[in-house]
Amino acid sequence: xxxxxxxxxxxxxxxxxxxxxxxxxxxxxxxxxxxxxxxxxxxxxxxxxxxxxxxxxxxxxxxxxxxxx
Amino acid sequence: xxxxxxxxxxxxxxxxxxxxxxxxxxxxxxxxxxxxxxxxxxxxxxxxxxxxxxxxxxxxxxxxxxxxxxxxxxxxxxxxxxxxxxxxxxxxxxxxxxxxxxxxxxxxxxxxxxxxxxxxxxxxxxxxxxxxxxxxxxxxxxxxxxxxxxxxxxxxxxxxxxxxxxxxxxxxxxxxxxxxxxxxxxxxxxxxxxxxxxxxxxxxxxxxxxxxxx
Numbered sequence: 001x002x003x004x005x006x007x008x009x010x011x012x013x014x015x016x017x018x019x020x021x022x023x024x025x026x027x028x029x030x031x032x033x034x035x036x037x038x039x040x041x042x043x044x045x046x047x048x049x050x051x052x053x054x055x056x057x058x059x060x061x062x063x064x065x066x067x068x069x
Numbered sequence: 070x071x072x073x074x075x076x077x078x079x080x081x082x083x084x085x086x087x088x089x090x091x092x093x094x095x096x097x098x099x100x101x102x103x104x105x106x107x108x109x110x111x112x113x114x115x116x117x118x119x120x121x122x123x124x125x126x127x128x129x130x131x132x133x134x135x136x137x138x139x140x141x142x143x144x145x146x147x148x149x150x151x152x153x154x155x156x157x158x159x160x161x162x163x164x165x166x167x168x169x170x171x172x173x174x175x176x177x178x179x180x181x182x183x184x185x186x187x188x189x190x191x192x193x194x195x196x197x198x199x200x201x202x203x204x205x206x207x208x209x210x211x212x213x214x215x216x217x218x219x220x221x222x223x224x225x226x227x228x229x230x231x232x233x234x235x236x237x238x239x240x241x242x243x244x245x246x247x248x249x250x251x252x253x254x255x256x257x258x259x260x261x262x263x264x265x266x267x268x269x270x271x272x273x274x275x276x277x278x279x280x281x282x283x
Contacts, residue, residue, distance in 0.1 A: 050149070053113065054079060058072065060077065
């Protein structure tokens with residue numbers, strides 16, 4: 001009986017742990033994909049502004065180029 | 070204030086150029102240098118073009134110090150400096166003059182070098198003269214954009230510091246800065262320049278440099 005319960009509890013814990021890992025991985029891969037797309041664009045925008053003599057406001061730039069898009 | 074919370078602000082970009090002459094033999098094909106002129110202009114402000122340094126036959130070492138410091142004051146106000154080949158020519162030569170004259174070294178500075186920051190290429194010149202002829206930048210104020218050409222005869226007069234030579238140097242250094250500022254604009258429009266990078270004079274923490282003997 002104890003052995004059976006342990007088996008059930010372990011299985012449950014294992015399932016939840018695996019699900020947690022899977023979901024984290026899925027979002028992490030999606031985040032990586034978005035980061036790889038967005039960061040170079042942000043950097044390009046920032047450098048172009050510096051070359052033209054303007055230092056961008058971080059919050060405003062994030063709002064304009066990231067959050068509102 | 071954290072960088073995250075900082076508001077947008079204008080950056081001051083200083084476009085500048087030096088002229089220099091050979092002074093002594095050091096090793097074959099490698100004479101020591103002496104600056105003969107420095108011109109600078111804030112990007113976007115034609116009225117700010119000025120020549121801080123012009124070596125004359127009467128210039129003493131103290132005059133050289135004063136002229137250099139006048140330029141350095143402007144350099145220190147800049148968020149970024151720009152010029153053609155400045156990271157391997159103008160910046161280190163100026164730093165060397167400061168060192169020789171026992172003055173504080175240049176501060177580290179963000180720099181945009183229109184020769185060294187240009188896209189990769191081969192078998193084509195990257196001189197300012199060639200770039201101006203090829204890219205044909207325009208001046209929105211209508212001033213002519215020219216690389217004021219100096220013949221060997223002109224250079225010899227300039228480096229002898231004759232009155233005619235000084236006038237040639239003045240024209241050369243001033244027109245170089247004006248032309249460069251528009252050349253850089255054109256290169257930015259065309260996407261030919263990579264991100265600016267920090268130029269560091271080395272020699273430890275230059276912000277606290279006080280000259281060699283103090």
